[in-house]
Amino acid sequence: MMIEVFGTIAVSVMAAAYALEDRSPTFILIFAIACLASSMYAVLIQSWPFAVIEFLWSGVALRRWRAAG
Numbered sequence: 001m002m003i004e005v006f007g008t009i010a011v012s013v014m015a016a017a018y019a020l021e022d023r024s025p026t027f028i029l030i031f032a033i034a035c036l037a038s039s040m041y042a043v044l045i046q047s048w049p050f051a052v053i054e055f056l057w058s059g060v061a062l063r064r065w066r067a068a069g
Contacts, residue, residue: 003044010037025068032061
């Protein structure tokens with residue numbers, strides 16, 4: 001049950017931060033961190049393709065955050 005709550009929060013924060021990225025580079029950083037949390041959730045449920053994609057997407061977001069700041 002707690003794993004599902006963690007996953008729901010991670011994906012919800014990720015979606016909200018993505019929607020707000022244009023407002024501040026801080027939201028890009030929040031998106032990157034939420035992607036890492038989502039990747040951790042995917043590892044916990046053993047969804048390896050999702051874990052890898054979210055991990056890579058967090059790297060892309062961190063790179064965008066550095067470029068924006």
